Amino acid sequence: MNPWGRCPTGIVTAALDPAPPGGGDLTLGARNYTRTFRTTSTFTDVPTGLVRLEARPLWTDSLTLWAPYPPSWSGTLYAFHPLTLRVGYSMVPGQIAFSASGLPGDAWAWVGAGGYGALVPGGGGAAVEALPGYYRTSADPGVSVSRAGSGVSWVEIYTLQGVSPPEVAVRSTETARVVTSYTGPLPGTLCEDDNRRQVAPGAYTAPPSVLVGSWTESYTESCPPGQVGGITVTEWWATHRV
Missing domain, CATH: 2.60.40.10 (Immunoglobulins)
Structure with a gap:
């Protein structure tokens, strides 16, 4: 008490x-x-x-x-x-989900927002935790992919078309999305004699050779000194375009 x-x-x-x-x-x-x-x-x-x-x-x-x-x-x-x-x-953080379209599945692009970012596979996505705020977005301007086949190798190059949105707002407990798009691959130049054309990167089979012309040449050679006789040689010549 x-x-x-x-x-x-x-x-x-x-x-x-x-x-x-x-x-x-x-x-x-x-x-x-x-x-x-x-x-x-x-x-x-x-x-x-x-x-x-x-x-x-x-x-x-x-x-x-x-x-x-x-x-x-x-x-x-x-x-x-x-x-x-x-x-x-x-x-309390939020989340940023990055995605990339227009790339093959084995290509990877770096997509970012402010100080946050991730490597994103073509057709896929990746997410990172981020503090609330507004962040400018960016992405790799070009993505290169090495290829090989038929005994040769080449490189495919894909170019960035855009990043959306240009600035992303991250809110606590929520997920903001950044979407990138790429186009490609860029063509290369294929040269066949005087013919030049733009083609997609890859392995190409050379066309068969073409006979342009043929002729023969003949000449006679005598036997070495002390020997009697001679020999006539006929040669056949041809030119091909390969």
Whole structure:
């Protein structure tokens, strides 16, 4: 029984570290006692006994959510034993999902947004965690893929057509999307005699040779000195276009 005729009180300090800009959103509760506050505070009139502290998530702007840790605490307060409670807030991340179209499945392009990015396979995607904010987007301007076949090798080059959106907004707990598109492969020049034409990269079978003309040449050679006679040689010549 309290000889003074009133409920004893104690001291509770709630320390926020770190705290969101402008402070958090917290409530200290005890028997017939409630205090709501935003920054580090000390309360000297808290009734002893069961004490509860609740911290709520807080949006500081349209993109950014802060989550408390721990979100709640409960314990017993005694008159001569002050309590110090510590609560922190952390920014809740969002996610950026990157994708690339127009590339073969074995081609990889770097797609980014601000300081975030990922290597994305053709026709596929990749996602990264990102803090809330606005980020300019970008991507590899060109992607090269090495190929080989039929005893030869070549390179396919794909060029960037666009990145959408130009600037992406990342919101806490949500997924923002960045889409890139490529076109290709760029053609190369195939030369056949004086004929030049643009063709897709690859292995091509050479056309069969074509007989352009033929002729014969004949000449006679005598036998070496000391021998009698001679020989007539006839040669057949031809030119082919290959």
